[in-house]
Every structure is written in structure tokens, then in C-alpha cells.
Amino acid sequence: MARVLINLPKAKRGEIVEIRTLIQHPMETGYRPKGDGTSFPRDIIRNFVCKLNGIEVFRADLFPAIAANPFIAFTIKAEEGGTMTFSWIDDRGRSQTETADFIVE
């Protein structure tokens, strides 16, 4: 579906690492007028969740003031490695999940 860019660095145990994600999305606010006086219907990503081995480690709710192609960066403490999933859900109910290996040495 949408293109996604993820920067998930390798980590040393106990280290705090920054994870950066970028997803292609118009983030249509619902306030932009069309020529006929009505507005383009709202279509934004509502929700972002990151899980490590099935356990939620980070979540964010998004709102209409957030620009197109939202960039979300957050930090976690690297206690164990495993499979990290990143999921985005938008107003139209479309969801996208990407998976990456989180390597902790």
C-alpha cells in the first residue's frame, strides 16, 4: 500500500535507541475547501502502534494539524531483541503493518 521508511538501529543491551518512521499519507485535514464550497473529506492517519514481540512499546494518536507523510520518532530502552511491528490506521480504515528485526547485542 503506502510506502514506508523505517530507521531501526542495532542496539546494545540497556541502551536507549531512537527509532524513526516515515509513511506516505496525504493527511487530508477535512478543512480544505473544494471549488464548490464543500470540503475534501477528512482522511488522516489516526493511530500508530509499535510492538516488540507482540507487546506494545509505543503508541501515538494523530490529529488533523499533522503534516502529510507523518514522521514519527521515538525512543525505547533496548532490553531484548526480536520482531518489531509498526502499524498505522487511517480514517478510511486502511491499515498498514511493517515488520523489522530489532537486533540487541
Added chain:
Amino acid sequence: MMPSVAFTSMLSCAVAVSTVIAAAQTRDPRRSGFEDMSRESQAMQRDDTANPGMFAVLEGEELWRAKVGSRKTSCADCHQNAEVSMRGAAARYPSFSTAWNGPVDLQGQINLCRETRQNAPPFPLEGPELLALSAYVGKQSRGMSIAPPDDARLEPFRRQGEALYNMRQGQLNFSCANCHEDHAGQRLAGSLIPQGHPTGYPLYRLEWQGIGSLQRRLRGCLIGVRAEPYAYGAEEYIALELFLMSRARGMAVETPAIRP
């Protein structure tokens, strides 16, 4: 006692001024718009996983391999690996095209290949496909020096571009030079006026929330002085680009850059 203190501080001040002038004479006074951006925007451009212009590059990479037209050929069928064949290409555009018998910009060359080599309809100007392919081709020159071709056939068009650059126009009656030479580094409302170098196109502009070409940027500057912008693809834009590229000779290609 007091006057002599004032005198010594004035003296050291004068020494400082003369060293600054000496430094400016040896350093290249040209600045990419990159240098005038906030630290956050610079970080966004430096990191390919934070630069939304990379979405266009990825899209362009897909289009590069897509077989299209009546001959079912892809760009890759002829040009193979873009990282090799397209290295440096964007740094020497606009170029003189014998097929077109005139100067073409990178997008024009891509559309020429599409029409004459792939037998497919040209992409609409400023449409997502053409922006994606030019971002992909442009990225292969990232970091390379802008190197306008030494081609006498381009010279009249470059000169036309220079004349346009210095011509006052619009209801506000400004030339490009009035802003980008006379007032570069100062502010126009909230925006810093850059020197206006075409180093990063197509680029992702935060205000556009999307990727756009140099022509879209110039359109914005023309509308800003309440001049009637030329239509996309107009020869005036190609002429201006030729002049801007010659003015930026030797500066590094940044495609796909970020700008506010």
C-alpha cells in the same frame, strides 16, 4: 585612561573587519538554500529515512523498470543500471537536444525518451510520475558538482535566461535579482530570501507538503511579485534554469532536497 581603552577596542575591531573581508574574498560567497534552513530541516534532508522526497525516488525506481508503450520497453532496457548510466546526468541539464532542436530540461529529456524511444504518451508536467522519475534520475547525481555543458548552441538561451532574471516584472515590479542578489540573506515576511540556487530539484517543500519541480518553485516566485507565471514547460523556464545552473556551476546537487 578611558579614551585609550575606547581606542584600543576600536583598533581591534578594525583588525577583525579586515580579516573577515579577506576570508570572504577567498571563500565562495554562494550558499545553497540548505545552509539557510533550520537545523531540523537540514537533519531531514541528510537522513534518507526522514526525507519524504525519498518516496518519489522509490516510485521513480519502480517506473524505471516498468515496461510500457507499444514496444513494451522500460527505461532500464536501454539505460540498465541508473546508478551507473544516470550518474552525473542531472548535473548537466538543461542540455541541447538535437532530436528536439533546442534546449531541454531533465524532465523534457525523460518525456522525449518516453515518446520517441518507448512509444508511450508523455507524462503530464508536474505530475507524480514525471516528478518521481526525475527525482530518481536526479538522485544519481547527488553530491556531484553542477556542470553545465560547454555547448555554444545553449548560449543564446542562457543569455535569454539571464535577461529574464534581471527584468523587472509583475505588479510589484521586481526582478529575480532584486530579491536573490540585492536582498539575499534578508527576510521577506517570515521567509529568508535565499540566493536562489537550483541545487535540489525536484525537492520536497514543507509548504507544498509534496515534491515539486524547479518550475513550480519559479511559478511561486512569479506569483509572489504578481506577474503572470509562464505555463509549465515554457521556454522561459528552461532559459531561466540554464542561467541559474550556470550561476550555480560547481555547487553540489542535493536532489531530492528539503526546503521550507
